[in-house]
Amino acid sequence: HVLLTAKDIVAGMFQSLGSLDRNAIVPFLVDQMDKRNEDALVPMVESGVPGLFGFSRGMMQSIECYEEAPFNPWDDILAAASVQPVLLDYLPIHFDLAICDVWPSGQANAIEDEPVHSDVPVLLLAGEYDPYTPPSWSERAAETLSNGYVYVFPGLGHGPLAYSRCARDIAAAFWADPSTPPDGSCIAGMSPPDFLTPSDLYLTPGPYKLNTVLYTVRDNLRLGLAGACLAAFALATFGAPITGLAARRRSPAPPRPLGRIAVGMAVVVSLLYLAFAAGLIWVVQDVSATNWLLLAFGVPAAAAPLFWLPRLGALLTPALIALAVWAWRARTWTIAWRVAYTLLALASVAFGALLIDWKMLTWPF
Numbered sequence: 001h002v003l004l005t006a007k008d009i010v011a012g013m014f015q016s017l018g019s020l021d022r023n024a025i026v027p028f029l030v031d032q033m034d035k036r037n038e039d040a041l042v043p044m045v046e047s048g049v050p051g052l053f054g055f056s057r058g059m060m061q062s063i064e065c066y067e068e069a070p071f072n073p074w075d076d077i078l079a080a081a082s083v084q085p086v087l088l089d090y091l092p093i094h095f096d097l098a099i100c101d102v103w104p105s106g107q108a109n110a111i112e113d114e115p116v117h118s119d120v121p122v123l124l125l126a127g128e129y130d131p132y133t134p135p136s137w138s139e140r141a142a143e144t145l146s147n148g149y150v151y152v153f154p155g156l157g158h159g160p161l162a163y164s165r166c167a168r169d170i171a172a173a174f175w176a177d178p179s180t181p182p183d184g185s186c187i188a189g190m191s192p193p194d195f196l197t198p199s200d201l202y203l204t205p206g207p208y209k210l211n212t213v214l215y216t217v218r219d220n221l222r223l224g225l226a227g228a229c230l231a232a233f234a235l236a237t238f239g240a241p242i243t244g245l246a247a248r249r250r251s252p253a254p255p256r257p258l259g260r261i262a263v264g265m266a267v268v269v270s271l272l273y274l275a276f277a278a279g280l281i282w283v284v285q286d287v288s289a290t291n292w293l294l295l296a297f298g299v300p301a302a303a304a305p306l307f308w309l310p311r312l313g314a315l316l317t318p319a320l321i322a323l324a325v326w327a328w329r330a331r332t333w334t335i336a337w338r339v340a341y342t343l344l345a346l347a348s349v350a351f352g353a354l355l356i357d358w359k360m361l362t363w364p365f
Helices: 006-016 026-034 038-048 057-071 074-081 085-089 093-100 135-142 165-176 185-189 206-216 220-250 257-296 301-330 335-357
Strands: 122-127 148-153 201-203 298-300
Touching (some): 006 026, 006 038, 038 206, 057 093, 074 085, 122 135, 135 148, 148 185, 201 301, 220 257, 257 298, 257 335, 301 335
16 A cells, blocks of 8 residues: 655656656546546555666765755745745655765865856757656756756656657767757657547456456466366357357258357357457557656547446356256257356356456446
């Protein structure tokens, strides 16, 4: 369990702005928090916790305490935060300054805080939404760099080179000829982020939970059970009609009407679950090619009808069970057929239970 405070959530939002993929989901997350949707916060927390240990905090404190703390008096920090009073409750520098009082990093000389004056060509690339090194820093640095070239990329966060072909082209042009300002006309063709809103998604934690089972907390028992169920559905879909046709050729006697219904019901339920599994795989692959982070919260709204398939399969499952009981009591078919039909009914129950556990089969409709 993780206890989230308001400061933790603000910190998470701050971190999200650094990535092009993540800053697109910030409006969605704000809406979901307002609606108290805890399922939407789970991916945010689980993806953020490893980041707390993915770097050297000692190195970070050494740099911050050496280069930043000496030039950022506490009174100046409070004055800057008071411009937006809501920030007074979110000052991560609180803890950093307390550490700096005892951290043996030393302090940089005063000259380290002075502007750099130079005529050496310098390229400064900034993302519009960069929370770490905002565009204003690049513009201010360029004031004392006579050959400083500043380019601000709309919609991007930290590190434009990682997300923009335009930024890489500008950097390559500068590297080829530092004495000439690179052509930045490609910036005009850049569009703002495609911000995610609740109307864009069919909200379901199912894909995220399944991804967790597959890659994070691998559950071979459940995965094996799901594979066995899908195999049973495939066998019923393609094997039952072929076997039934062969049986009719051997015996010209017409099958019982209820027997035909039982076989048809088995094929329909199997097709519903197989179509759902195939459709989900296709949707996941399609979304992963654009912004895989969307799968942490659901699937595109256009894919919502896909989730009716397992619901219909679950509604028909009691009929499968009842027909399996009828087959044994009426001694219809061969024993092998009755066993196979019973196993299919149990597979339908098991697969529905897995989907409920993975929150891909929800009620009400």
